[in-house]
Amino acid sequence: MKEYSEKETRILNAAAEMFTSHPFHKVLLSDVAGAASVGKGTLYLYFKNKEELYFAVIFREFSILVEKLTKKIKQGNLSPVEQLTTIIKCLTKRLFAKATNVELLGTFVSCPKNEEWQEKRVELWTLIESVIVQGVEQGEFEDSNPRLTAQYIPGFIRSVSLFRPENIDCETIQKHACEFVLKGIKKGK
Amino acid sequence: MKEYSEKETRILNAAAEMFTSHPFHKVLLSDVAGAASVGKGTLYLYFKNKEELYFAVIFREFSILVEKLTKKIKQGNLSPVEQLTTIIKCLTKRLFAKATNVELLGTFVSCPKNEEWQEKRVELWTLIESVIVQGVEQGEFEDSNPRLTAQYIPGFIRSVSLFRPENIDCETIQKHACEFVLKGIKKGK
Amino acid sequence: MKEYSEKETRILNAAAEMFTSHPFHKVLLSDVAGAASVGKGTLYLYFKNKEELYFAVIFREFSILVEKLTKKIKQGNLSPVEQLTTIIKCLTKRLFAKATNVELLGTFVSCPKNEEWQEKRVELWTLIESVIVQGVEQGEFEDSNPRLTAQYIPGFIRSVSLFRPENIDCETIQKHACEFVLKGIKKGK
Amino acid sequence: MKEYSEKETRILNAAAEMFTSHPFHKVLLSDVAGAASVGKGTLYLYFKNKEELYFAVIFREFSILVEKLTKKIKQGNLSPVEQLTTIIKCLTKRLFAKATNVELLGTFVSCPKNEEWQEKRVELWTLIESVIVQGVEQGEFEDSNPRLTAQYIPGFIRSVSLFRPENIDCETIQKHACEFVLKGIKKGK
């Protein structure tokens, strides 16, 4: 897990706040600097440019999520169904809480950080895939392409969190999403 | 269906081309004007500013898709399973083809056009939902919350199209997605 | 006296309205056209460009004033004191009424119309000068440079009309200005 | 007296140069920036926009004039006649030298700076008025409305400087203007 200095953390927090509530081009670095209580020039000591800062934000958010999930899955002694349930609930909770997290998973700019982030995304997919594969091996799941399914999951949770029906609560989504996925891959008799 | 003049169409085509291959702030209106073979000022005759043009592009792309789907579903005499299959295949094909269509379904900026677009999104969800509900009524599907499922579908297709595994082809995704969804909501014995 | 067609008059009226209440660069030709109920292109049938229209406005306003004054002076059988009083009162009344007539007599752009207008200005000065000279010849006035005095008069009336003390009325200014000027040039014993 | 930083002064000097020789809409901020040897963006660090810069220029020019005059009048131990003579000569000299200073004292745009400038204008009028009142009190002048007279003076000097007869020199105007004003308000026997 990447370590961040205190100042770097302040900047990333401020930037996360802005980038998750405004599109890239509406976020001003002077505002980020102000919110982080650092000088505008200081941003450039820690991040090469606006784009790198943007990806650093997403990367950190994503890393925290992936790390937490990985820990839960690897450490617990859970069945594939339980593991998948954990993942879906955890993702839903997170994205539901940060639904304004608009750009997250959104834009596509070529930039070194972007690749770093792509790796994290792959890490998440691979985690989910491994759970499905394990379930298949244990005869609980059947799936002709677990990697695709692994990609579906964060994708639809993001979507439903972002544009959620009015008055729906997180638990309802969690429950429904688990049922849907588990039914979608459970081994037929 | 909104009508567009010939010039408006040229502008929207050019803008779609640019916005789907570059992030918002990298798209220059002068380039759009050039690509549409109109003067820069002409853009402002048809669209109040860059943001409105951006949303007009997304809105039109989305409208075309929704209209096409609606027509297919409403006109054909298809079973719920066939209808859902049609929707998933169609969405997948479209998003797979425009995978660079980054912002599509993505960004969230308050702007009048945005609300117009939100309505289109709702239109799509409602269409899918109605197919599921019909399937439930006919005893083919079971789903405790068809609206959520309806939202999952474009969400995960977008995601898997955007960040698709290397060397995968559209048909594979179409087939797998259909199986996954149909299994996820098919009526148990 | 220059003749204006009906349409030209409509345009000049509309332009006068705008130019006398806004600075040159804030006046949009589209607004002028709209106010005159003609197409934007029509303006260009009557006036070469914005600057010419601007000067045509000033020129017409000024011409009307000068012509009226000249008629009064030339036709009446007035003493020099009465003539000067008439001129001052007339100028004051006019400028007092159009005090927002900001640019009038103000800006300085080289343009053929400008020279035409300069001639009108000279016409006014010459008229006033001739009255003073006449007064000098009749032993009522003394003035080492009647032309300068002739220029002072519209200048200070413009200024006091434009930035007039609050609550002052036109008659007070008229009376005071007449006294001031007449005393300033009356023949000492 | 308002203080200006070195850079602000450079900008104001450059802007004064441009605005006094060209009408507002012909002055390019890029030229101003170039002439001041600063970046275009730097202008916006010191002045909110073109209009504010414009008024800042006029305001400074005017302030300098008013301050100089005030100092001369207040410090010198001069009779009212001498004071008035000083004012008229000084104003004439100044406006004669900057006769291209077209807009000076001219335009009328609502803008915060404009009010600031109006105050300066009032300051000048009040100064002149006080000299006249003093002369009246000392039995040298008589004037039924010294404030009006005070407003006449800069007004007619501006006008005669702006549109001066050919080949006239400053001294001639100064001398004539003094005679005219002094005679216009001198106490009759």
Next chain:
DNA sequence: TATGAATGAGATTTCATTCAT
């Protein structure tokens, strides 16, 4: 003659980035 959609040069302005301190 009359129009107003179209134009595009060029205006104002922004803001990521630099750099002297």
Next chain:
DNA sequence: TATGAATGAAATCTCATTCAT
């Protein structure tokens, strides 16, 4: 390291003018 004034390239947008109808 930290700063933020300064920068200026480049963005958006305006509007006088043209011209096909």
